[in-house]
Amino acid sequence: MLDALPPSTTDKVQLSVVIMTKNEAAVISRCLGALMDWADDVVVLDSGSTDGTRQIAASLGARVFEQPWLGFSAQRNRAVELARHDWVLCLDADEVVDARLARAIREAMAANPDPRDGFCLDRRDEFFGKLFPNLKNRARNRAFIRLFHRAHGRWNPEQLIHEEVQVPGRSIPLPGILLHWRSFTLGEQLRRYLGNVELEVEQMQLRGKRGSIWRLFVHPPLRFAWCYIACGGWRMGEAGIVQGMMVAHAEWLRWASLWEAQKAPRVPHPPAALINGKGE
Incomplete structure (x- = not known):
């Protein structure tokens, strides 16, 4: 009480x-x-x-x-x-x-x-x-x-x-x-990230964000540094490292999915040359 x-x-x-x-x-x-x-x-x-x-x-x-x-x-x-x-x-x-x-x-x-x-x-x-x-x-x-x-x-x-x-x-x-307080395993947390990414990408597109390969190199490390260094995750020992990497992975997943939605080619069927063994 x-x-x-x-x-x-x-x-x-x-x-x-x-x-x-x-x-x-x-x-x-x-x-x-x-x-x-x-x-x-x-x-x-x-x-x-x-x-x-x-x-x-x-x-x-x-x-x-x-x-x-x-x-x-x-x-x-x-x-x-x-x-x-x-x-x-x-x-x-x-x-x-x-x-x-x-x-x-x-x-x-x-x-x-x-x-x-x-x-x-x-x-x-x-x-x-x-x-x-x-x-x-x-x-x-x-x-x-x-x-x-x-x-x-x-x-x-x-x-x-x-x-x-x-x-x-x-x-x-x-x-x-x-x-x-959710007590998620790494797998459960990853499934949560995967479940969110479609809406996150749609939100990013509505805000005019553009996907690019260089963002995949820049944003995840910056996110890790923010979580682990700036926010004090280093005080949490090994769990702090794992958590920072998970958050960085989620950042990578968002930007990679945005790149996919905007720039990745759609190839629904393999080319005939590959089927015939002549495409390598």
Whole structure:
């Protein structure tokens, strides 16, 4: 149980927490367990779970809805619409609000915040049981808004993946950590990267990015250096090296897939010369 806040001279601002799910039975209890003592309203929007996720969430007190998948931003905006209160905190099922962040959120709501502002959270990824440093640069981290007033903020519908919230006011950082704890194996993490790459390439093309071979040599090493040196992954020992290389590989995969989409030749059938053994 979290410590009680001091009495406020203003009416308490009520908060809804909204969570998107699909087959999250292994982690949804952990996510909800960190919320139910202090959140005024918890909404779970499920997109076709077959593993009991909805039943678990309902048994823990969440309001559960079903919605066929609309895409990342559209699904999140639909979840926000289902909230009872205008201030909403958006989470994924594999995220956990730590006690310090929970208190900071409650204090922010008790202060009757400006509805034009949004609050950004410090999300940290788990890798082989270790909590890694935040890998975003300062500008990207301040764009990681998860707590906002829905009359003024929304998930950007133009972002197909790695979506962000748009607010007209300030982006205010909150103390505490949002734990992103998945306990993936390397294979599972690689499958996640592969599952994201198609939308990432489409997003890059919409932004006018061009694929080229030189980017495959430049961007992955720079990404590794950012993660391992600038962000402090070197402090995590061997896991820091492996994690930095995985992130660099994901960077290579994005740019290689963009090159493929824009420049790689499409040859659906082998030339006759090769079939006849004369093409070498």
